[in-house]
Amino acid sequence: MRMVAIGLGILGLMACQEYDVKGVPDDTDLPPDDTDLPPDDTDVPPGPAIPDIQLDPVSIDFGVLPSECPTDPQIVTISNVGTADLQVNEVFFASSMAEFSQSGAATVLAPGDSTQFSVEFMPNSVGVFDNEVLVASNDPDESVAGVPVTGEGVQGPTVVEGFSQVGSSLPVDILFVIDNSESMADDNNALRNNFGQFMNGFLTLGLDYQIGVVTTDMEDPTQSGRIQGPIITTSTPDPVAQFQSNTDVGTGGSINEMGLQAAYEGLSAPLIDNENLGLVRPGSLLSVIIISDEGDSSAVSAGTMINFLDNYQGDPNLSSLSIVGGPRNGILPCWRGIFPAAPVPKYWNVANSTGGIHANICQLDMSAILQQLAVVAAGLEDSYALVNLPDDPSQIEVLVDGVVLTNDPDNGWTYDPGTNTIDFNGTAIPQAGSDVVVQFPGSGTCP
Numbered sequence: 001m002r003m004v005a006i007g008l009g010i011l012g013l014m015a016c017q018e019y020d021v022k023g024v025p026d027d028t029d030l031p032p033d034d035t036d037l038p039p040d041d042t043d044v045p046p047g048p049a050i051p052d053i054q055l056d057p058v059s060i061d062f063g064v065l066p067s068e069c070p071t072d073p074q075i076v077t078i079s080n081v082g083t084a085d086l087q088v089n090e091v092f093f094a095s096s097m098a099e100f101s102q103s104g105a106a107t108v109l110a111p112g113d114s115t116q117f118s119v120e121f122m123p124n125s126v127g128v129f130d131n132e133v134l135v136a137s138n139d140p141d142e143s144v145a146g147v148p149v150t151g152e153g154v155q156g157p158t159v160v161e162g163f164s165q166v167g168s169s170l171p172v173d174i175l176f177v178i179d180n181s182e183s184m185a186d187d188n189n190a191l192r193n194n195f196g197q198f199m200n201g202f203l204t205l206g207l208d209y210q211i212g213v214v215t216t217d218m219e220d221p222t223q224s225g226r227i228q229g230p231i232i233t234t235s236t237p238d239p240v241a242q243f244q245s246n247t248d249v250g251t252g253g254s255i256n257e258m259g260l261q262a263a264y265e266g267l268s269a270p271l272i273d274n275e276n277l278g279l280v281r282p283g284s285l286l287s288v289i290i291i292s293d294e295g296d297s298s299a300v301s302a303g304t305m306i307n308f309l310d311n312y313q314g315d316p317n318l319s320s321l322s323i324v325g326g327p328r329n330g331i332l333p334c335w336r337g338i339f340p341a342a343p344v345p346k347y348w349n350v351a352n353s354t355g356g357i358h359a360n361i362c363q364l365d366m367s368a369i370l371q372q373l374a375v376v377a378a379g380l381e382d383s384y385a386l387v388n389l390p391d392d393p394s395q396i397e398v399l400v401d402g403v404v405l406t407n408d409p410d411n412g413w414t415y416d417p418g419t420n421t422i423d424f425n426g427t428a429i430p431q432a433g434s435d436v437v438v439q440f441p442g443s444g445t446c447p
Contacts, residue, residue, distance in 0.1 A: 055078060066154060085110055216258055309350075
């Protein structure tokens with residue numbers, strides 16, 4: 001019994017006593033675990049300094065603009081976000097295009113520095129234009145950086161201008177200067193036979209006209225600037241028959257045709273105060289019309305004749321000279337049958353400077369020539385000054401009474417950029433009462 005009691009006592013002591021069991025460590029006694037700590041940077045050597053380019057913006061869209069309209073400059077910023085100097089070597093476009101321009105230049109940017117340049121766009125035609133402005137530098141990763149640029153040019157609204165061919169209400173005085181040399185027989189017959197076409201233009205407009213005839217012969221004293229036959233007026237019973245009689249001057253005239261001198265002397269004293277008295281009325285439209293297959297051989301220069309006509313009525317717009325003859329210039333004649341018609345540069349100089357016309361005697365029939373001469377003599381407009389300036393003259397379209405007119409220097413229209421005018425030539429001069437429309441693409445208003 002005693003042994004049992006002793007054993008129970010020992011067990012009770014063991015239950016109340018704490019023991020430190022060897023080999024099982026407590027967490028609080030473990031050394032710190034440093035496997036999750038960040039490395040110590042102070043022990044890592046620094047890398048090499050390098051430049052780093054950055055462009056802003058990353059792209060540019062100039063949008064839609066009428067042709068020939070410039071944009072406001074768009075700014076591109078070049079920044080060095082690296083740690084070494086950035087050497088900007090060149091700024092250029094990927095494609096050579098006149099529509100784009102830029103102001104960039106070579107420079108050096110320290111770390112953190114930036115510079116700016118501008119990019120501009122101006123479309124010179126209709127279409128979409130894509131390009132890229134490039135910057136070459138010493139950035140080791142991006143030696144050429146770029147900003148795409150784009151823009152579109154569009155056609156502006158169609159510009160429409162025009163006028164109505166009204167004609168003048170002034171009296172019209174006309175001096176025909178007829179070459180009566182041998183080679184002009186057929187031409188003068190055609191002139192007489194078709195003169196009704198000329199008169200119809202005047203009769204339709206109800207003009208107050210007077211018509212005199214002289215020849216290019218300045219050697220025969222009965223001619224030499226003197227009017228042949230009576231002056232034809234609105235009171236003449238049969239003006240066509242009278243003109244045919246006045247121009248029946250034969251073909252025996254001098255071979256030294258002097259059309260300018262005949263006109264000059266026929267309109268000057270003493271003839272204008274005697275044999276030719278009454279041909280020209282103050283304030284009238286004066287039209288000199290020379291018909292000849294030879295150039296002028298008189299001593300009267302083109303400059304003298306231009307000055308004479310410009311001052312004759314006190315207003316250059318009231319006097320003109322027209323020539324029906326060979327080519328305007330050059331050295332080669334044109335041919336009508338067996339007879340040549342020599343170039344007439346001297347006559348053409350005067351005609352071109354005084355608002356007259358040139359009609360090629362080899363290319364047109366006399367009926368058509370007389371119709372266009374009547375238009376000019378009647379004071380109808382053969383030139384129209386545009387209000388707007390065409391962007392592209394090749395796109396101009398001219399319509400007369402709704403019919404498209406040909407762009408032609410002989411019998412059509414031409415555009416003169418120096419005066420911004422549409423000039424009507426030959427048979428294309430609009431008749432009285434015609435409506436003329438000129439249209440072309442416009443640039444619109446630039447933003």
